[in-house]
Amino acid sequence: MARIYNFSAGPSMLPEAVLLKAQQEMLDWQDSGMSVLEMSHRGKYFMAIAEAMKNDLIELLSIPENYKVLFLQGGATAQFAMIPQNILNGKSSACYVNTGAWSTSAIKEAGKYCEVKIAASSEDTAYTSIPKAEQWLLDQDAAYLHYTSNETIHGVEFNHVPEVGNLPLVCDMSSNILSRTVDINRFGIIYAGTQKNMGPAGVTVVIVREDLIGLAPKSVPSVFNYAQQAKSDSMLNTPATYNWYLLGLVLQWLKGEGGVAAIEQRNIQKAGKLYQAIDQSSLYSNPVALECRSRMNIPFVLADASLDKEFLSLAEKNGLSTLAGHRSVGGMRASIYNAMPEAGVDALIAFMAEFERTH
Numbered sequence: 001m002a003r004i005y006n007f008s009a010g011p012s013m014l015p016e017a018v019l020l021k022a023q024q025e026m027l028d029w030q031d032s033g034m035s036v037l038e039m040s041h042r043g044k045y046f047m048a049i050a051e052a053m054k055n056d057l058i059e060l061l062s063i064p065e066n067y068k069v070l071f072l073q074g075g076a077t078a079q080f081a082m083i084p085q086n087i088l089n090g091k092s093s094a095c096y097v098n099t100g101a102w103s104t105s106a107i108k109e110a111g112k113y114c115e116v117k118i119a120a121s122s123e124d125t126a127y128t129s130i131p132k133a134e135q136w137l138l139d140q141d142a143a144y145l146h147y148t149s150n151e152t153i154h155g156v157e158f159n160h161v162p163e164v165g166n167l168p169l170v171c172d173m174s175s176n177i178l179s180r181t182v183d184i185n186r187f188g189i190i191y192a193g194t195q196k197n198m199g200p201a202g203v204t205v206v207i208v209r210e211d212l213i214g215l216a217p218k219s220v221p222s223v224f225n226y227a228q229q230a231k232s233d234s235m236l237n238t239p240a241t242y243n244w245y246l247l248g249l250v251l252q253w254l255k256g257e258g259g260v261a262a263i264e265q266r267n268i269q270k271a272g273k274l275y276q277a278i279d280q281s282s283l284y285s286n287p288v289a290l291e292c293r294s295r296m297n298i299p300f301v302l303a304d305a306s307l308d309k310e311f312l313s314l315a316e317k318n319g320l321s322t323l324a325g326h327r328s329v330g331g332m333r334a335s336i337y338n339a340m341p342e343a344g345v346d347a348l349i350a351f352m353a354e355f356e357r358t359h
């Protein structure tokens, strides 16, 4: 069986070593005589898996002691609602930066709970840029400021953490968490669905500073309440056990690869190559401003869109899968998360060059 290079934006490629390890442990996890799938979440085996997974994440991201790390369900989309419900703290508004489709979704959901003040928006550039810091409107009376560090659909990524004064900074890091080093101390809340860069779908990592825990009104349902989830170690109800285990395997793999700083260097190398190939060609182009091009999701269009179908079907035949851009923007998109080997990027670049030569 030949494995393909899968450029899907998520769920996305997993490290082969992780899949093999899961396969090897499927029937009998470490002499327990059972599969992780069958374990009680409160039993000693699973507690050990959960503890190691959490500690590995704390180590990889250097999460300080005044933060709680939660593993929840409902994806990033559930966090769009949980954040205002948990941290408005009696305030009537929150600031949101709109850099693309995921910011827009977060804004829409937050609007159910408070007045959303748009601190900045790049909608007028069709989300191909990030508004300059001096243009941001920061209302210091708002409860927090939310932004999306990597817009998965548009391929737009912050290369810095924004300065927002005393506002708690809340970040949707779904598609670039663990891809680059980041100072957690700058944030009030970081959240990320696991299916982009951390594992399979079904877990949402939420890193919350302690002073933002315990502010939710009583009407917030227990499973959506950070304080209750933190108190019960994210086991208020049955967690997505097997997904926690797979997340743990991915984190172990990442540690073995040298951690976040090492993988960041590889990500810079992989993305740099692909952008260079796009920029040097006359068939392909990327519309995003240079300083905010994503290292994780690289959209590109063909000068002649009538070639799109053929490009995609030939790519598929060459083992390069899921390169179609999001249905809302069209064109192509190569998602090259941590688990995409450099050889996959090289194969894509070679294919693109050959396609250009023959078309």
Ligand SMILES: *Cc1c(COP(=O)(O)O)cnc(C)c1O
Pocket (backbone or CB within 6 Å): 010, 074, 075, 076, 077, 078, 102, 148, 150, 151, 152, 172, 173, 174, 175, 193, 196
């Ligand atoms: C995929 C994605 C989401 C949505 O995640 P779900 O887990 O499907 O809710 C939100 N934000 C960003 C940046 C994403 O990439």
